[in-house]
Amino acid sequence: MNSYGHFDDASREYVITRPDTPWPWINYMGTGDFFSLISNTAGGYCFCRDAKFRRILRYRYNGVPMDAGGRYFYIKDGDTLWNPGWKPCRTPLDFYECRHGMGYTRICGEKDGLRAESLFFVPLEHRCEVHRVKLSNRSDHPKTVRLYAFVEWCLWNASTDMENFQRNLSTGEVEVQPDAIYHKTEYRERRNHYAFYGANRHFDGFDTDRETFLGMYNGFDAPVQALAGTSGNSVAHGWSPVAAERFDLELAPGATEELIFVLGYVENPADAKFSAPGVINKTAAREMLEAYSTGVRVDAAFAALRAYWDDLLGRFTVASDVPELDRTVNVWNQYQCMITFFMSRSASYFESGIGRGMGFRDSNQDLAGIVHMIPDRARQRILDIAATQFPDGGCYHQYQPLTKRGNNDIGGGFGDDPLWLIFGTVAYLKETGDFSILDEPVPFDNVPGSEVSLLEHLKISFRRVATGLGPHGLPLIGRADWNDCLNLNCFSLDPDESFQTTENVAGGQAESLMIAGLFVAEGKDFAELLERLGDADASSVRSAVCAMEDSVKKHGWDGEWFLRAYDFHGGKIGSRECDESKIFIESQGWCAMARIGAGEGLCDKALDSAVKHLECEHGLVLNAPAFSSYLYQYGEISSYPQGYKENGGIFCHNNPWVIIAEAMAGHVEDAWRHYTKITPAFGRQSHDLRKVEPYVFCQMVAGAEAARPGEGKNSWLTGTAAWTWKCVSEFILGVKPQYDGLLIEPCIPLKYGTYRIHRRFRDAEYDISVRCTDGGPGKVFIPYSPGGHVLEVTV
Ligand code: GLC
Ligand code: GLC
Numbered sequence: 001m002n003s004y005g006h007f008d009d010a011s012r013e014y015v016i017t018r019p020d021t022p023w024p025w026i027n028y029m030g031t032g033d034f035f036s037l038i039s040n041t042a043g044g045y046c047f048c049r050d051a052k053f054r055r056i057l058r059y060r061y062n063g064v065p066m067d068a069g070g071r072y073f074y075i076k077d078g079d080t081l082w083n084p085g086w087k088p089c090r091t092p093l094d095f096y097e098c099r100h101g102m103g104y105t106r107i108c109g110e111k112d113g114l115r116a117e118s119l120f121f122v123p124l125e126h127r128c129e130v131h132r133v134k135l136s137n138r139s140d141h142p143k144t145v146r147l148y149a150f151v152e153w154c155l156w157n158a159s160t161d162m163e164n165f166q167r168n169l170s171t172g173e174v175e176v177q178p179d180a181i182y183h184k185t186e187y188r189e190r191r192n193h194y195a196f197y198g199a200n201r202h203f204d205g206f207d208t209d210r211e212t213f214l215g216m217y218n219g220f221d222a223p224v225q226a227l228a229g230t231s232g233n234s235v236a237h238g239w240s241p242v243a244a245e246r247f248d249l250e251l252a253p254g255a256t257e258e259l260i261f262v263l264g265y266v267e268n269p270a271d272a273k274f275s276a277p278g279v280i281n282k283t284a285a286r287e288m289l290e291a292y293s294t295g296v297r298v299d300a301a302f303a304a305l306r307a308y309w310d311d312l313l314g315r316f317t318v319a320s321d322v323p324e325l326d327r328t329v330n331v332w333n334q335y336q337c338m339i340t341f342f343m344s345r346s347a348s349y350f351e352s353g354i355g356r357g358m359g360f361r362d363s364n365q366d367l368a369g370i371v372h373m374i375p376d377r378a379r380q381r382i383l384d385i386a387a388t389q390f391p392d393g394g395c396y397h398q399y400q401p402l403t404k405r406g407n408n409d410i411g412g413g414f415g416d417d418p419l420w421l422i423f424g425t426v427a428y429l430k431e432t433g434d435f436s437i438l439d440e441p442v443p444f445d446n447v448p449g450s451e452v453s454l455l456e457h458l459k460i461s462f463r464r465v466a467t468g469l470g471p472h473g474l475p476l477i478g479r480a481d482w483n484d485c486l487n488l489n490c491f492s493l494d495p496d497e498s499f500q501t502t503e504n505v506a507g508g509q510a511e512s513l514m515i516a517g518l519f520v521a522e523g524k525d526f527a528e529l530l531e532r533l534g535d536a537d538a539s540s541v542r543s544a545v546c547a548m549e550d551s552v553k554k555h556g557w558d559g560e561w562f563l564r565a566y567d568f569h570g571g572k573i574g575s576r577e578c579d580e581s582k583i584f585i586e587s588q589g590w591c592a593m594a595r596i597g598a599g600e601g602l603c604d605k606a607l608d609s610a611v612k613h614l615e616c617e618h619g620l621v622l623n624a625p626a627f628s629s630y631l632y633q634y635g636e637i638s639s640y641p642q643g644y645k646e647n648g649g650i651f652c653h654n655n656p657w658v659i660i661a662e663a664m665a666g667h668v669e670d671a672w673r674h675y676t677k678i679t680p681a682f683g684r685q686s687h688d689l690r691k692v693e694p695y696v697f698c699q700m701v702a703g704a705e706a707a708r709p710g711e712g713k714n715s716w717l718t719g720t721a722a723w724t725w726k727c728v729s730e731f732i733l734g735v736k737p738q739y740d741g742l743l744i745e746p747c748i749p750l751k752y753g754t755y756r757i758h759r760r761f762r763d764a765e766y767d768i769s770v771r772c773t774d775g776g777p778g779k780v781f782i783p784y785s786p787g788g789h790v791l792e793v794t795v
Contacts, residue, residue, distance in 0.1 A: 001686045007695070008099070009323070012313070012331045014695040016040045016098040019086035022691040024067040026349055026716070027100035028339045029120065031308060034127035034265060037347060038105045038120055040098040041087035043070035045154070048127055048193075048265045050402035051346045051353030055158035056183075056195045056265055057151055058240075061352050068219070071263065073133055074148040074226045077114055081226055084109030084116035084133075088220035100695070102309035102335055104302070113139025114251070123292070123301040124308055128264035130292050130301065135258075137251035147247045148226045149261055151197055152210060152240065153183040159354045172241040175280060178202040180289065181243035184280050193267045196285045197243040200260040200293045204248045205231025210240035258295055264288045312338065312373040318733060320755035324681040329728055332681065336696045336721040337369025341377075343717050344401070350699075350714040356410060357400040360385055360417050361482065362719055364424035369722030371431045372737070372760070378428050379437055386421060386442045386457045391450070393418050393464025405446055411500035415468070415478035416515045418461035422522045425458060426529060430737040433762055433784070438533075459537060462526055465519050466544045472566060473551035474511035475519055479504060480635070481512040482586060482654075483622075485646040487635025488567050499636035511566045513556045513574075517590025520548050524594070532739060552596045561609040562587040562602075564623075567633055574623070581623040583613045589657025593664065603665055610658050611670060616704035618685065619650035619678040620658055626705045643706025650701040652678045652720040656727035663731035663747035672749050675732060679724065685710040697721055734770070734795075735759055738781075744793050745779035746772055762786070768793055 004025070005016040016025055024039035029046075036046035044067075045057035059069050068088060075082050082091035085098065085107045095110035104121035115136045122129055137143050155161045155168050175182040180198030187194050207213035207225060212234035215224035223244070225231050231246045249257050266284040275281045292298050318329045344363055347353035363385055371378040388406035389395045395417050396406025429435060438458075441451035468476045479500065480486050487499045489508030523545035530538035556563050564574025564584035574584040588610045592603040614620040626648025627638035640647035655678045662671035676682040678701070680694050685701075689708070692698055692715040699714035730736045734746030735757055742761055746753065753772025758765070765788045778795040 002688050004687045005694070007327050007681070009327050009331070011099075011101065012309070013099040013101040014332075014693075016100070017096070019093075019096050019098070022688055024349055025098075025100070025693045027105045028343070028716075029103050029105070029122040029129065030342065031103060031122070031124060031305075032127075034122055035342060035347070036120075036122055036129055037349070039067050039070065039349075040085070040100070040105075040107070041067065041070070042072060042083075042085040042105075042107055042118070042120070043067035043087065045069070046122075046129055046263065046265075047158075047347070047353065050400065051343075052158050053156070053402055054193070054265070055154040055156060055161065055353065056263070058154035058161060059158075067349075069152055071120065071129070071131060072148075072150045072220065073116065073118060074150065074223065075111070075114065075116060075135070076146040076148070076226055076229050077112060077143060080112065082109070082111045084118055090221060102313070102331075103305055110138070113137065114143060114145065119302070121302060121305055124304050125301065126264065126288050126291060127266070128262050128288055128292075130298060131261040131263065132295070132298050133259050133261075134256055135249065135251060136256040137253055140253050142253060143251045145249050145251065146226070146229050147249060147259065148223070148244055149197070149199065149247075149259075150213070150223070150242065150244045151263060152242045153185070153195065155185050156191065156193075158352075169240075170238040172236050172238045174208045174236050174241050174243075176206060176208060176235060177282075180285065181206060181208055181245065182280060182282065182285070183241055183243070185241065187273070187280060188278065192270055192273055193265065194280050194285075195263070195265050196282075197245070197261065197263050198285070198289045199245060199247070200289070201247070203245040205233060205246035207232045207234045207244040208241055209234035209236040210242045213242060213244040260292055260295070260298055262289050262292050314758070315372055315760040316729060316735075317758045318755055320752060322752050324676075324679070324683070325728075325752070328679055328681045329733070332695045333697075333721065333725050333728065334369070334373065336716065337366070337725050338373065340717050340719075340721045341366045341370045341374075341381075345717045346401070348714075348716045351717055357398045357407070358385070359398050360388065360395050360406075361397070361414065361420045364420035365719045366722050367424040368427045369725045371428050375428070375432045375434070379432075379434070382421075382424055382428055382437065383440055383442055383454065385424070386454055387444075387446050389418070389421070389444055389457055389460070391444045391460070393460040408501070411479050411498075413478040413504070414480055414484075415465070415476055415512055416481040416518055418464045419515070419518050419522045421461045422458050422526050425454065426522075426525045429529065430739055431761075433739065435533075455533075455535075458526065462523065462541060462544075465515065469551075470509045470511035470566065471570060472511055472555035473547065474513065474555060474566065475515035476508075477510045477512040477515065477565060481514045482518075483514065483637065483646055485636035485640070486512075486565065486573075487637070488565060488573075488633070490635045491568075491632050492635070493632055499639070505568065508568045509566070509570065510568050513552065513563050513565060513587035514590050516548055516552050516556060517562070517587060517592075517594045517596065520545050520552070520594035520596055521590065523548070549594075549596050552591060553600075553602070556587070556591070557597065557602060561606045562591045562596075573634070580625050580627050582625070583609060584623045585610060585614055585620055585651075585654050585658060586622075588614075589654055589661055592661035593657055595664065598665075603661065607658065607662055607665060607667060607670070615674070616650070616709065617677075618701050618703075618710045619652065620655050620674060621648050621703035621705070622646055622651045622654065623648055624705075626703070641706075643703040643709065645700055648703045648705045650678065650703050652697055652699060652701060653718055653723060656720070656723035659727050660731045663727075666747070668747050668749055671732065671747050675724075675728065678720070680712075685712070697724060733757060734779075735768070737761065741781060741783040742766065743779055743781050744768065744770065744795060746770060746795060748772065750774055764789060766791065770795065
């Protein structure tokens with residue numbers, strides 16, 4: 001079994017010890033609106049605010065070799081050309097190490113006695129990446145080396161950059177100063193932004209024209225200039241602008257040289273774009289270069305970044321006897337929640353940054369992972385999302401982060417969407433106690449003048465689902481529910497048609513048990529909220545919830561588990577009567593979390609059935625047995641080969657629903673087993689099998705019916721992050737934020753049931769020692785009061 005790395009808990013880093021990982025293992029940098037993706041070989045790109053419209057570095061998703069393009073340092077030492085991160089030259093190194101930390105990445109390479117340590121991070125204060133390279137001569141003879149720092153510019157719109165070559169190849173423009181290269185394509189016309197790559201010393205040569213640097217038919221692995229130790233001093237006019245900066249260095253034995261680079265992005269006011277006709281105003285860039293011009297300044301900025309993460313991750317920590325649990329809870333799960341909140345589903349190594357904006361449903365769920373860390377940003381996000389809602393409670397499925405405007409690019413009319421606004425808002429309220437958000441005026445579809453209170457938006461959301469019922473009194477599914485691929489009103493036979501955007505067939509009555517469960521769970525929360533507010537609508541919400549529970553018991557129970565849906569014609573989906581996909585996970589999770597029929601034993605039975613039919617070595621699959629052929633009446637779900645994605649994959653996002661339901665039902669061992677199966681730190685899959693990063697959750701791990709069960713895909717940007725966080729923090733460790741305090745109600749095997757939690761809750765700090773006894777599971781309520789508290793809790 002190959003190992004490619006290990007956790008370093010003390011420094012909150014994952015240490016990669018071989019560059020040839022089974023798939024690029026990446027990290028993210030950025031905390032505000034400038035973000036970067038960086039792989040373990042320094043591949044990747046950055047953008048400001050929007051990965052589609054303000055892409056700064058070019059990146060080729062389908063390129064070969066994989067992960068070509070990034071911030072590359074080339075070192076020419078004698079006849080050898082190498083990179084500290086191994087790629088792109090792939091010259092064998094004497095030492096390689098990549099450390100992905102919280103918002104930064106260090107890559108260190110050594111070759112022939114020359115060590116190159118690089119640090120990459122996005123500082124808190126500026127829209128830039130800072131790159132610091134330290135070259136140390138560890139040999140016993142002097143070295144004359146040439147260092148090249150290289151990036152390739154994207155012509156801003158990442159989509160047209162890959163399509164509109166008849167235009168693009170004529171538009172590229174740059175400016176060159178002795179220590180910086182400026183990318184200013186389209187700045188002459190409507191753009192008011194440019195990018196730059198500058199150094200804290202003058203370079204000895206440069207190129208800005210890609211072909212001059214690389215050679216027409218060479219790849220990044222063989223730049224002719226670097227191979228020859230020269231520069232063409234080329235100024236790009238059209239074609240492909242790059243920044244390649246050369247530094248000639250003499251290093252005595254034992255000597256170290258440090259260079260600092262800033263890869264920055266600047267927006268200028270319209271009336272201050274130029275300093276002379278055609279010449280960009282570089283004031284802001286010069287300020288940024290100055291801010292990171294010395295090692296001391298870089299150290300200070302880096303320390304500030306570390307303090308930022310210390311603060312965020314210091315709000316919830318656990319000390320247990322299970323190191324895998326501690327590192328997941330204290331570091332990687334919370335970190336992934338932050339990244340997923342920042343990125344939504346836009347930019348990863350599986351999301352191209354041009355496809356999807358912020359999802360209504362996804363972004364609401366993401367809140368559950370971050371509201372304890374960045375409540376103010378959660379507040380703003382809720383208001384932004386709510387502002388894309390329509391007056392009838394429906395909503396755009398996504399909105400663009402740059403404009404905050406909704407669009408129908410990936411469809412609309414998903415039956416579950418409105419309920420997630422209640423989910424997100426309740427999570428915010430319980431964490432913060434900030435009820436003032438409910439009074440905020442929020443427009444519909446961003447139309448000024450249409451504002452109503454956020455509370456009214458929630459009511460409209462609830463009503464939308466409560467009144468949109470089908471023949472069995474269950475919620476209409478619309479285009480789909482949480483499962484985007486269950487397209488029951490669609491019937492597509494045209495491969496050029498998108499399942500998400502084709503016109504649904506009129507008259508569809510397809511109903512969803514997943515939405516029914518969600519409706520009951522969120523409806524109970526909503527009723528509780530309204531009761532606290534003394535709002536008269538509470539009782540009608542309660543009765544709608546009761547009616548839904550009755551409908552589920554009457555029409556949604558299959559004998560051993562909950563049905564999944566009724567199709568367009570009223571046929572059952574997810575029933576023992578079906579030939580395939582007799583059981584689905586979503587309705588077991590949601591109906592059991594909603595405790596529908598718990599008294600009659602329905603939840604216990606449903607969960608046992610999930611274990612029996614859906615559990616495999618690596619987690620719980622979505623449906624079983626998977627569909628073996630395309631069934632046009634079910635839509636995209638059956639378009640996937642068996643064992644993948646929504647057709648029998650382990651769609652990790654929904655596993656915590658079952659785990660939470662198991663915890664609610666008191667099934668301690670089942671909850672723990674499911675949790676350890678999907679949590680990568682427990683190392684269920686070898687690195688070679690899992691393929692993707694061992695420190696973050698995947699959207700999907702191939703299921704039992706796949707060709708390679710256990711193979712991970714779509715790492716990083718997934719609702720799995722927030723849901724596993726909710727699951728482990730609230731239901732396994734059992735620290736549940738409530739309107740008036742913290743409810744401690746763990747569900748963890750007794751042998752791990754003694755642990756300490758530090759929890760910041762509003763302006764209070766709680767240090768809680770939990771001791772579970774075999775008399776459990778019990779619970780203890782800790783009322784909120786400001787200040788610091790040290791508590792022993794025995795449950
Ligand atoms: C993807 C989508 C999410 C959806 C899920 C299941 O993760 O981002 O919105 O719920 O797939 O289809
Ligand atoms: C789900 C799937 C994703 C697909 C989307 C729209 O989110 O997981 O693969 O792109 O639905 O069909």
